Amino acid sequence: MSPVTGRVPRLQRRVLLTMVSVVVALFMAIFALILWGALKHEGELDGSLLRSTQGLARALDRMPDDAGATAGVSVFLHLISEVAARDPRGEPPPQLLVARKDGALRVPAAEPGDADPLRLPEGFSDAVHRGQTLRAYTAHGQRWIVTLLDDNVRRTRWAARDVALELLGYMALALPVLLVPVWLALRAALAPLQKLSDQVAARAPGDMSPITLPRGYRELLPLQTALNRLFERVAATFTREKAFVHDAAHELRTPLAVISAQAHVLQISDGPARHEAARRLQGAVARASHLAHQLLRLAQADATVLAPRQTIDVMNLVRDTLAGMAELAAEHDAELSLSGPDSAELATDPRALRSMLCNLVDNALRYGGRGVQVEVTVEFEAAAWRLHVDDNGPGIAEAQHAQAFERFWRGKAEDERGAGLGLAIVREAARSLGGDVSLQTGPQGRGCRFTVNLPRR
């Protein structure tokens, strides 16, 4: 595997982490819910504590004397401390303070810092008892005042801790139970993906056959199809490039042979023969140069790559290109003309456009014969636009219209410099713009009409 693997996050880990955080969040929600429920009961507890103090106050009122009352309170205190002793958490017990209304008798005996029941209002209140703020539940009897002091903050805290501890236990139990199946399911689900990548990795470099999985899965099909399409395209490009290099090398042989032969003649001869050899040598070099030039153009006008778009005034580009070819036209005594709107902006690839126009006009001038009329027409419609290049030269036989766009097709032209690539370049360029090129007989039944159809996007 590649060294990057270590740093690349794993899909499995991602899923597991998501799972863990979802579970933790869920437990926290449950915790909050339970705690909220527990705190809601607090009010009920408050009420029952207050009722207890009221009950005690009534009971004390019924006691015949103080001794009886004191004994009764002592029993209560004893009960409280007994309950407190059995509390596993060692929580300090609620404090019971009883005072006779005249303040002369307190059970238990008052110590400094103690809250004074006489000063507490009846019902619920907060009282400071030995430096601690506690919840006070006070009941006034006819002779007695009974106050129960309880640390309700601590009680709440304990309740929260109880719930949390319990839930943590459940969570510790639940997490592995939840995660192990998820992990197993993930492994099972990712196995076909692993198989697919193994298959791709194990391929020979030249193997472009489609990938087949023993059992296809719907989720993997898009990837599998995309890969197979890519293989197809690469294979097609591969074949095309191979044919191209083969053809190119073959085509270069002829001028190279001429060069070699004429160089030899140049070496051994003199006089007019030498002059003639030099002329032929230059001709062969020019032909090879032109071929190299056109091969490069063809490679650039690769229809398999969609051309980059640029918004330009197409008519300006056409005029610039034709102006550049006017000199060549004059050399052939040809008449070059353009018709179309003054201006038309659209998104296209200027290079492809220029290349098409150059090659079509160059062809018309080159093979149209002296004095040929070459008319370029540009037409625009809502969704498409067209480029016509018409000439009134000898034309191309209808039977050959289809093959004229093949690479290295030269027709019956005797022109040595033609590489037979011009029309192939035009077709590639047109396709790279999402269009195509076709050939008909010229408008007046003679010559050629090349039409480039392009979408106007």
Add this chain to the structure above:
Amino acid sequence: MHLLLIEDDLDLGASLQQALRGAGFSSEWLRTAADARRFAADGAHHCILLDLGLPDGHGLDLLREWRRDGLTVPLIVITASDALDDRLAGLDEGADDFIVKPFAVAELVSRVRAVTRRAAQQAASVWTIGALAIDTAQRLCTVDGEAVALSQREFDVLAALARAGGSVVPKHRLAQALAPLGEPLDFNAIEVHVHNLRRKVGATRVKTVRGVGYLLVGEAA
């Protein structure tokens, strides 16, 4: 004529120098951008031939520096790439012409002659094209020595066509040249000006390439 050839390839440099000598041009041959920087500014050359791919820098950078420093000597860029973008970049940076490898020496020679002739013509304030003389400083025009009264626009059209040195000037470029700062002139107005110009300097001196543009020809045919 003395040329400065900047080309790093040994074979091509040597054979170009030899071929140029055959065509009657003496030349100095440099192979690096550093040398080129040192020798180009001495003003001893009538034309520079600049290869874009140099071992120690890009030719376009050199070109940009020279044009920024006010070096106006005609310059032809030589390149192996005929990519349009490169070509346009070269012309934008101030190259006078462009030639793509492989090329015939005869073509290079004719281009050297063309750019040096054009440069000499433009350096002078009076340009002559056949019987036509255009004084760009005084904004005067004569045919066979006789003054021709041209309107402002007509003179601008004539000067723009003369500047192109015999090649076709597309209509939209003419429109831009006539209104360098504002909205380009519309083509109908251009046609009217060209029509009037023809009437005054001789119809055959301004040729039309239908739909494309106009060119100025030396001899009235």
